[in-house]
Amino acid sequence: MFFAVRMTVSLPPDMAPDVRASTLAAEKEYARKLQHTGEWLHLWRCVGQYANLSIFDVTDNDRLNELLWGLPLFPYMDITVTPLTRHPSAIG
Numbered sequence: 001m002f003f004a005v006r007m008t009v010s011l012p013p014d015m016a017p018d019v020r021a022s023t024l025a026a027e028k029e030y031a032r033k034l035q036h037t038g039e040w041l042h043l044w045r046c047v048g049q050y051a052n053l054s055i056f057d058v059t060d061n062d063r064l065n066e067l068l069w070g071l072p073l074f075p076y077m078d079i080t081v082t083p084l085t086r087h088p089s090a091i092g
Contacts (some may be wrong), residue, residue: 001057002041002084003064007077008051026072055084076089 011020034040042055058064070081 001060001064003056003058004082004084005054005056005064005068006046006051006080006082007054007071007073008049008079009073010050010078011073011076023072029071030072038066039063049090 015023031040031043035043039055039056039058040054044053045061046053047049056064056067058067064081068081071077
């Protein structure tokens, strides 16, 4: 199943620098792992925002929920999920 997921990050301004650095490093490692497994197909930065638009290819809703809750930045994110289906006019 394909999902478009928009994630907007809002880190607390008073977050300790060491906690911020370790959380961001863990997030990067987690995202790269999921990209290598093929579940996180695309990851794009939204220009001028601390946000991204991603495409996930997962077995079901529960798997996507599991992956999103596993994000180290999850507590600081506003997430919008849109299920996708093939468009009949798509050529690819």
